[in-house]
């Protein structure tokens with residue numbers, strides 16, 4: 001039941017300063033995909049809380065209810081939006097726990113903060129930042145949650161691996177995505193109408209369709225949690241180190257890139273760790 005929250009000092013360098021945003025400075029520093037998301041969901045905020053979108057709260061609460069959260073624990077909610085999962089998480093961990101919600105859309109964060117204030121939740125904090133690169137220390141949360149957010153990352157596998165890095169040993173990572181056929185039959189009608197009006201916009205932004213099955217989500221967990229980069233840690237922390245250290249820096253970089261690229265391209269996610277135990281019992285006579 002650790003509650004090792006990152007300090008503000010550690011978080012701030014990677015997060016976006018509102019003053020700078022006002023001057024448009026940091027917007028330029030955001031990658032294109034993040035800018036698009038920030039603009040899209042900042043605009044969507046004016047409809048986000050309508051009754052016809054009550055599914056945000058339903059599935060946020062549904063995600064949290066499946067977690068083994070205990071009072072006093074720390075939770076990180078990445079792509080937290082208006083707090084659909086962060087608020088139930090804050091209730092679950094109680095006043096002794098802590099929830100940090102991070103999102104790029106300031107208007108949604110304002111809604112989230114207003115809900116937390118209305119409920120007088122003392123243990124929840126919302127910050128604007130890029131969920132993909134928070135700069136938070138490894139293993140610092142009992143639970144990391146991402147509801148309907150993972151598919152916005154250009155490198156979903158990398159994002160899942162980053163989330164996993166933030167989970168403490170014994171902690172939990174919860175990723176929720178949409179299932180197949182989202183909003184059908186209206187979805188198909190919407191896109192056909194768009195195609196008629198502006199063909200270049202046809203399915204130009206629908207990343208949620210990229211990961212819609214339990215198998216795909218399980219594969220994301222399996223692939224990311226055993227990221228090839230982990231093998232390089234094994235290399236550097238074991239007897240392979242002698243070989244690596246015998247190379248100059250350029251050669252080491254080439255070797256690392258070569259090995260990790262091959263592991264990735266062959267979809268290698270598990271490594272053998274067989275052990276041969278020897279045991280001899282000495283006779284008494």
Ligand SMILES: C[S@@+](CC[C@H](N)C(=O)[O-])C[C@H]1O[C@@H](n2cnc3c(N)ncnc32)[C@H](O)[C@@H]1O
Nearest residue numbers: 041056079080081084103104105130131147152
């Ligand atoms: C579909 S909404 C879901 C929000 C919330 N989790 C919920 O279930 O209501 C996706 C959210 O992800 C946020 N988002 C997407 N990519 C992000 C990123 N790289 N960093 C921070 N927030 C991001 C968007 O701003 C948006 O609020």
